[in-house]
Amino acid sequence: MPSLHDVTAARRDPELVVLEGFHALKHAVRFGGDVLGVWTADGPALEALRERLAPDLALPPVTLVEHEELxxxxxxxxxxxxxxxxxxxxxxxxxxxxxxxxxxxxxxxxHLGNLGACVRVAAAAGAAGVISTGDQDPWHADALRGGAGLHFALPVRRVRELPPTDRALIALDPEGDVLGATGTPAIPPRAVLAFGTERDGLSDALLARADARLALPMRPGVSSLNLATSVAAVLYGLPSRT
Ligand SMILES: C[S@@+](CC[C@H](N)C(=O)[O-])C[C@H]1O[C@@H](n2cnc3c(N)ncnc32)[C@H](O)[C@@H]1O
Structure with a gap:
């Protein structure tokens, strides 16, 4: 059984993840995560939260610690x-x-909070998984917090670059053909939907590889949407699978 003091080292351990806040813990438990330890300074408040927000859930054993320690x-x-x-x-x-x-x-x-928000909406909308590139660990505690722990609901993987795939690669780009406009192709099923980095958007290499470059319509003068907002708009705009 780990102690609260192990959490600092665990932040650097690639086999462990740190869950901060009730929602991250709730979804980790609900989606079958292997929770090794839980700490709070206020047992009754945690139990009240569980009853209010997740009455279906049995939390793993909780260790009480001093507020300053936590x-x-x-x-x-x-x-x-x-x-x-x-x-x-x-x-x-x-x-x-x-x-x-x-x-x-x-x-x-x-931005780790943004990354987490993308995972959250991908899980909610039923995407097959999330692949990220770059320096940021999608399982970082801040991303897990932003994702409300929904990383446990679908595969979330960081890679150096997108491997070859038979899926259509769709670049979401404010400069692309406007979705819903006459002549713009619809997003095919099973696509890889690619979203770019917050400041600079998609790389030239990704855009060159893409099968289509599509934009969400925006009012003139608006340069772009927030990354997670774009992921949400695209996923919820896809035709329903039911
Ligand atoms: C904050 S935006 C990046 C802005 C960047 N200056 C650009 O021009 O792409 C982050 C990502 O969200 C997606 N995005 C934002 N607005 C979009 C729009 N109107 N249509 C399609 N994708 C959009 C794109 O994938 C973009 O790379």
Whole structure:
């Protein structure tokens, strides 16, 4: 059984993840995460949260600690947990999944909260998985917090670059053909939907490789949408699979 003091080292351990806040813990438990330890300074408040927000859920055993002890490790969360990082399918296996669900590709996202919000909406909308490139670990505690722990609901994998795939590669780009306009192709099932980095958008290499370059319509004068907002708009604009 780990102690609260192990959490600091766990942040650098590629086999473990740190869950800050109730929602991250809730979804980790709900989607079968292997939670190794849970700490709070206020047991009754945590139990009240569970009853209000997740009455279906039995939390793993919780260790009570002093408030100062908890805030030294995590300054702004009522509950802290440690879980094993689930083994992820490699990117080729993820791309080979046969269903019509799209795969979300995030090219070098910078902002961990944004990255997490993309995972959250991908999980909610039923995407097959999320692949990211670049320096940021999509399983970083800040991304897990932004994703409300929904990383545990679908494969989330970082790669150096997108492996070859038989899926259509659709670049979402404000400069692309406007979705819904006459002559613009619809997004095919099973596509890889590629979204660019917050400041600079998609790389030239990705754009050159893409089968189509599509834009969400925007009012004149608006340069772009937020990354996670774009992922949400595209996923929820896809024809329903039911
Ligand atoms: C904040 S934007 C990047 C802005 C960047 N200056 C650009 O021109 O792409 C981050 C990502 O969100 C997606 N995005 C933002 N607005 C979009 C739009 N109107 N249509 C399609 N994708 C959009 C793109 O994938 C973009 O790379």
């Amino acid at each position: 805030t030294r490790v995590v300054p702004r969360a009522q509950v802290l947990a440690l879980a094993r990082r689930p083994v992820q399918p490699d990117a080729r296996a993820l791309l080979a999944l046969p269903g019509p669900e799209p795969v979300i590709l995030l090219e070098a996202p910078r």
